[in-house]
Structure formats: structure tokens, C-alpha cells
Amino acid sequence: MKKIILLFIIGIFLFEGNAQNWQPAGEKIKTQWAEEVDPENPLSEYPRPQLVRDQWQNLNGPWSYALVKRGGSLPQAFEGEILVPFAIESSLSGVQKRVGENEELWYQRTFTVPSEWKNKNIVLNFGAVDWLADVWVNDIKVGTHEGGYAPFCFDITPFLEKGEQKLTVKVWDPTDRGYQPVGKQTNRPRGIWYTPVTGIWQTVWIEPVGKTFITQLKTVPNVDGENVSVLASAKGLIDTDIVEVKVIEDGNVLSTGKAVAKQEVLVDVPEAKLWSPESPFLYDMEVSILRDGKVIEKVESYLGMRKISTKRDESGIVRLQLNNKDYFQFGPLDQGWWPDGLYTAPTDEALLYDIQKTKDFGFNMIRKHVKVEPARWYYHCDREGILVWQDMPNGDDHPEWQTRNFFDGKELERSARSEENYRHEWKEIMDLCYSNPSVVVWVPFNERWGQFKTEEITEWTKNYDPSRLVNPASGGNHYDVGDIIDMHNYPEPVMGLYTSKRANVLGEYGGIGLPIDNHLWETGRNWGYVQYKNSEEATDEYVKYAKMLMKLIPYCYSGAVYTQTTDVESEVNGLMTYDRKVIKLDEERIREVNQEISNFFK
Structure with a gap:
């Protein structure tokens, strides 16, 4: 895509506040990019690369915030400042407070509309707010949005006044005590479950448009x-x-x-x-x-002109194809978490870094695991060239789990409200990525977390977007539907269930743990599927698993996902530390064996 010159107008903060007072909160590890955050203008890049206008105003920066008991009114006084768009639980917010289902988070700031936008309609955009957001402009409620992962907007033109404008946002998020999608968020972080994320976590901006x-x-x-x-x-x-x-x-x-x-x-x-x-x-x-x-x-x-499909080969095995050629899709499980920003990368350079390192490691794919990224992440994947399997973040309760057979148990019965919310948020997520050539597979369910009406959801997903493949249930519970059947096995790759009707993939394996002193989120016991003492041992095990995988490709597998890109909180099974400061395994050896796998059909 050619370089687009954007007229970027920095928002003027007229409320009582000073970005110079901002400091990251807490003493836990941080990435190198935490020092590069500009509190007056964080994440200053245009946030929507596939629908670009040449005029916009970034509303990221210091806002006033307050925590109020759920159901309470707008606070008379705010507690302090929060750096938007970093969630209140994160270090980079400057606050690092937990919220919970019994409180609501209020935000407020002022802004002015540039005079050159006169006679234009003004649209207020939110990249994402987790989870239920109510929005007021000049004390007039302009709308509500339910959903933690997708963008939304309001035309606020009728509610603008002369001079400065007041913007107020209220957010409620019960995290895993509700039915909504939460991914790896939990009110009790441990093992593979991480710190909650509440409130605004992507860019907020305004832009001028015509009446059409x-x-x-x-x-x-x-x-x-x-x-x-x-x-x-x-x-x-x-x-x-x-x-x-x-x-x-x-x-x-x-x-x-x-x-x-x-x-x-x-x-x-x-x-x-x-x-x-x-x-x-x-x-x-x-x-x-x-x-x-x-x-x-x-x-x-x-x-981007590309085709994703499946085709049966001469041996009768259904293969994944890219642009009408057999193509082994191989990449890491990417959680998309940051020690300083949680859901939000500190800078755009940080967001890009993980993608570039994934390619450096010799992978050609990323499985974005039960999380959704800002539009710029998918843009970077498009531009750098890497395939994406996009998960739906899980929520609600879990049915029984069967992994080595087609499911014959009882599926989860969600409430009508829970079902409605799942379909609404899944559609929003698909809409976000619909035009990104990098995104090639939809994954509605993972390891039976919140899994319900699998056949119906798979059919709906495929009908809504027939241009992509659907992996109905990564790791089980399996049904005879969709384009892919997906096994999980830790630590080594195995073939546990095979079908001749669909492409077979190993949706998760590996999880080689290696804790690195001075780069750990937790100082006590850390968690991994298997743990090793040094990089050489861990690398040897990685290469051993990779060669085992290669032996399985001729007989069954058309794709595989290694766990995982980085350590996350107490998990230490990443190829990189959580702060991205140490590549834990021998990069050259990893790249060499990964390229053998990625190029298997070439």
C-alpha cells in the first residue's frame, strides 16, 4: 500500500490534567517500548488502515477517571487521570486498579473540533471498549455499545456546542462472572488465565465526514x-x-x-x-x-488477491491450499498480551515486532488465540505477509470435553441472552477482519470453552463468509462439519483423530517451558507444560518435536500451531520472554527447522 500522508491534528486537552504527570504504575516487568509511550499522544497512528480519511483527531491521552458502585450516577469528582487507551488494570494506564462486576468505570475529557471542519458531520470512533459502554457528549447520551473486541462509532454532530466539547464514557465489565466473551481474562489470574481488562483499550478518535x-x-x-x-x-x-x-x-x-x-x-x-x-x-x-x-x-x-481453499491430494488426504497450491500452514499460538499494556501494545512498533519475529522464526502463520487485535495488527500481517487463524474469544460456561472422538455428549445450553450476545460479537469480529487477506481461517470455539450449537454456528459462520475456511472446534468437541478438524496434544505432536473428509491440523502442541531470571512476571512458581533448565535443552526439544511433526505431514496434517509466541504472566512456555527482551531458544536452529516445515509442499 502506498504511503498515505495523513493530516493529523493533535487533540487539545482543556480539562485539568497534565500528561507530564503520567508514569507507568507498578513494579512488574515492562517492554522496551514502555519508555517510548508519549503520554500526550499515545498510539498516534491512524487506527483504521482499510478505510482511511485524510483528516482526523486522536483523543488518546490523559482522561479523568473514577470508579463508582454499579448503578451509581456520574461522580461529582474524579479520582485522577488515566492514560487512554490502556486498560485501568494495566501499568501503562498509570492507575493499575482492579474493577470487578460491582463497580463501573467512568471516563471524562474535553476536546475541540477544528474550525476547518465547519459544516462537516463529526463521527466519534472507538477502536474497542471492554465491555458495556455508554457514551455522552455534552451530557447527552448518544449511544450504547455491547462488546469488548470490535470498533463502534456515533455521529455526534447534533450534540456539539460552540467551543469545547465534553465527552463522558461509562463502562461495566463483569469479566468471567458474565456470559460475554473474555478470552483469557479472569478475576483470579493463574496458570493459563490472565489479568482482567476493563474499559477503553484501543484508540478513540473523531473525524469529519459529509452527510453521506x-x-x-x-x-x-x-x-x-x-x-x-x-x-x-x-x-x-x-x-x-x-x-x-x-x-x-x-x-x-x-x-x-x-x-x-x-x-x-x-x-x-x-x-x-x-x-x-x-x-x-x-x-x-x-x-x-x-x-x-x-x-x-x-x-x-x-x-490482496489470494485464495484459501482445501483439496484432496492423490493419497486421498484433504489438504489446505493457498492460491490453488498445497500449503502447510505453520505458526505459533499468539496470545497478544503485554506486561505493561495487557491487551494493548505500548506502541505500534511493539505491535509490529511480534509479527516480524514470527516471520524471522520461519513461521508462515499466526493463530490469534481467543483474543482480537486492533485493525492495525491485521494491517501489519497483510503488509508483512503472514496467515492468520482468528479465534472467537470464549465466554460463558463449559460442557464436557471429548478430544479423541466425534462428540457424543451433551452440548452447553446457553441462555437466549448469552446466545444473542455470542452471535452479535462474533459477527462484529468477522466484520473487522473481513477484508484482510492475511485472515484465512475462522475458529468459533476452542477446547469446548463456551461451545454450543456447534453445527449451527459453523454453518452460520461459513454462510456469512464463504471466502474463508472454518475450523469449528479447535481441540474438541469435534463434529463432522466445517473445513477443518483440529487436534491438540501436549507436549509432542501426535495424530489422535483423523478424518478423510476435512483438512486435519494440529491446533496446539509444544508448550516448552523455560523461565528466565529477571524477565518473569511472577517471582514464585511459574507454569509450563514441560520445563527445561537452559536454552540448549529447550531448543533440542523444540527441534525434536518439529521433526516428529514433519513425519506426520505425509499421512495426515496440513497445518500446525506451536505454543507459544511469548511467555504470558505466569506462563513461561514462550519463544520469547513476556517483556520481549530475550529470545529464549536458539533462533537460527528454530528458523532452519521451521522453514523445512513451512516449505514442505514447495
């Missing part, structure tokens, strides 16, 4: 047909509006397509340069709305 403006793009490449379809959702459309899409290569318009508003636009991409981890080529894209022949809205985006 694009809210979402769904881009689906068709490699075989040499075209791409683009569906633009927008507010303020009229029936005669035209959506125009331009596909651009190296600054030159390659092709153009048009359609009546609310219809898919089909654009030719002849002799396309295909996207892959080895060659992550991205086309630029411009999407405009035309009314009476005039452009009334335009955004910039990008696309």
Missing part, C-alpha cells in the same frame, strides 16, 4: 475469476448514488468498477499479483460515492 459517508468495506478477492468484489456500507445514501471502486497498482489505476449504492462492485484484476507470505503484494484501492456525477465521499483502502 462510508462506514465499512467488505472486499472479497476472486483469484480464479481475476476480479474482486467490494461492498460499501454507508450512511445517508440515496437510491441513485453510485459507488465507484478503483484498483491501483504503483500509483496507476489498473481498473475501475461501478454499481448502484448498496450493490457489490465487481472490479477486474487481470493477471493479478497474488498475495502470499512469500510475496505479500497489496493493491491500493479508492472507493468513492458519486451523486449526480460528483464525488461526495472518498476513502482509501487496499486489497
